[in-house]
Amino acid sequence: MNENTIETENKIMFERKKLIAETIKLLDMIIPRKIDIETNETNPDVNLLRIPAEKCALLTIAELDEIQRRALLEKKINLVELYKSGLEKVNLNELDKTELQLRLNSITTEDFNFPENIVKKLKIDILNDTDLMQNFRRALLEAISKSKPEVKEAAGFISFFNY
């Protein structure tokens, strides 16, 4: 491996780590994962919501510079805003886009305290899962796959290790 390749590899690794750390930080801020003391498990509703959210966060953060990223982490955005930000970055047909926006708009401030309500409104769990949510997830993956290597790797790590 020549020096240039090593340098590129190291740069990707450094960026990847930063992206993972910032994505997790943002997700923990928006939709924290808490462990149920009785079952020692995390809440499946939260986990279901985090799966598309992690890609939305990653795609959003990847586009920002250092200052903008810091501002985003300080700004109190909510899950709906994060999903909408992700929606802007994917290639989804207009009908699906409109429908998803409608679902997102139906989420109230009150719902943020009850992740199961959001799951229900978005129809994200597998038995209620619609083609729309599946299309959205696929579109997110497609956008990730077209991104820079560090973004692709960061998404892979987050998914594989189920952060």
Add this chain to the structure above:
Amino acid sequence: MKENVNENKELKETIFVNLEKVGEQSLVEVFEKTNNTINSAEKSVSDNNMVAVGKVEKYKGAESSDVERVKGVVDKTAKDIEDIKKETQKEIDGLTEKPKEIDTEKVAEMMINVQTNKNEGKVENKENDMEKMIADMGRNENGYLEKTKKLYTIDDTAMEKMKAQFDDLGKDKIDKDRNIIKKGKSPEERARIEKSVASLENRYNDERNNLENIKNGIENYVGEELVAQLGKDVEKLKDKKFDVESKKVVFEQTKKHIESLLGEKGKRHNLEKQKAVENMTENYLNLLLKAQEEGDISKDVSAEDIQKLAVENIWKLAFQDRVAAENTLGDHGIRHLVMHNIKMTNEVFDQLNNNGQKVNSIDRLMAHQIMIDHDIGYATEPAREAINAGFMSADRGHNVVAAKFIKQQAEDPNHHMSKVFNGDQLGTIHKGILEHDKSNIKLIETAKGLKEGTIDEDQARKDNLFDAISIADNSHAFEDKLPEILYSHPDSLEYMNLMKAAGEAGDKELVEKIKDKLKGSVQEIVESGKWSKDDGEALEHAVDFISADSYKFAVGRIAGNKPKIEIDKKGNLLIKVQESAVHQEAVQLFGQESYDQFHKFITDYVGKPENLDPPATEEEIQSATKDKKFDFKKVIRGRMDKGETTIAGHGMKIELAIGENKETEPDSDLEKNVRRLITKPEFMAYREEERILEESFKKAKKEGNEAEANLIQEKRLKLTKEYVEKL
């Protein structure tokens, strides 16, 4: 005892007959005197027997002089007993006084005490044991134990350690249910295997663990051709002494064995390991030359013996590497023995040397030999057979089995080991192997002792050698110590992930199908020529060990990498562990589980919670205590949970470099494999859907909706099956 009295009517009658003949008081005195003397004599026999049998039969540690001494005591005591009996009888016969009232029960009891002991064969059996033991040690008389008798001068601590292991593992319950059981074993075979490994004593005494049988196993593995080749190699060096010139020949000839076992067209193909073993061999031979210059190895040592030593070391390494590749235990092959342990031992020596402590070439040479042999207990047939049958804890006490292996070489005057190394050196190698997992590091005491002149240089060098071995072996916990299949087969982690999904959905058939696919892919790699047939066989065998749980275990062991050692002039040990990039990410999945080895390493070294710096607080101790049982590891875990990345105490400090601002080592090949897998588009898509299904399943279960949960599991299985089909 009263029962014995009643049962033994014959003896009682004899006593009463005698009582009629003699006066009561005198009789009691005679019996008491006799009984006390006999008891005392027998106790002496018994105690000495226990010590000697313990040392020689059980722990193989007594000196030959101990045996002779005890044998003398036995003979003398047996004679004393007979003499006392004769004298007693004389006294009884000579008594004229009529017996008065006597405590017949008491007298009978005393007599029966003696008789019962004899009936139960306590004395005789011990004597038999002694005879057997002495016969076994008869080789002393041939002279060669004279040279190696130092082997038996293991200090009391060592004896205690070995004894403790026997006591502990003698009761060891073989853990047969935890892991997958290999197919194809009949109940009879399983019963035989279980019995053979039921305790450490069984494993130790198993004749398959004798030198000759281990040697045969290794020779069978390397094959007749290489065995014959060694004969020819030795022939070329006939009557030559080992020196700079003959070293070149030895090295070139040894390289061919390495090539045949690990090279591109060798028995197994692994160029990385081939290079590492070649370098090690050259260093080993150079150390021999330097040790000759320093007067620690005889200049009369023959080149033939060095050739045998060098080649057999290679054979042992290749064999251990092959056995390690067959299963999914942590690595005990060349990566561990050579690429980590020997390298790390040298680094410890370098540090000590930089601090002005003397390190001779013989110390480094002995460290090489210890590392080559220290884990051979894993590869011996009883452990190998049992582990392959699913009795995973059969590897416990492997250090004791390895120590036996070296001891038997040392006992043979014709073995090249005992021709090259002297008795003291063999004793050191033996102890280093036996205690390679010790945790009482003496670096500080050694540095202090040297400064104050309370210990001499030889002792310091020896203590440092044992410490270097232990630090090197234990610090492998900080590297990726993974089963060979994960290094060799780039896609094995993917298969493990699929097995996890299939296993969680309860589809054993699918788990087996995935295993078969993995085996198939192993074969494809063999057919492509990238791997040898032997590589394929070992790895295919290892696939049998993969279960639905392996994925979590394997990823959890992707540890930090490249620990760096620093030792200051006072003997304080600093280990800097730079986490690998993947581990920094992986550890978040499994939380602190990944640090289990790390926690064990620290607690072993620090010893007690009060030795921590700062010492463990009452609150920490309480929170680490459950059901009155204190778990020291929880204190360490608690500190790390609070974000502490430095743990110190008892002259040892471990720094864990975690976080964004620390420099990270470039990814290893293994890590590159992980990166390749997680960015593979098909896998990413599968993984995405699998996660949604898994969480939906949990949700349905949480809500008590079994019907939905079952439906989701079906979908999950369908998804995994479809993915598997495309593999």
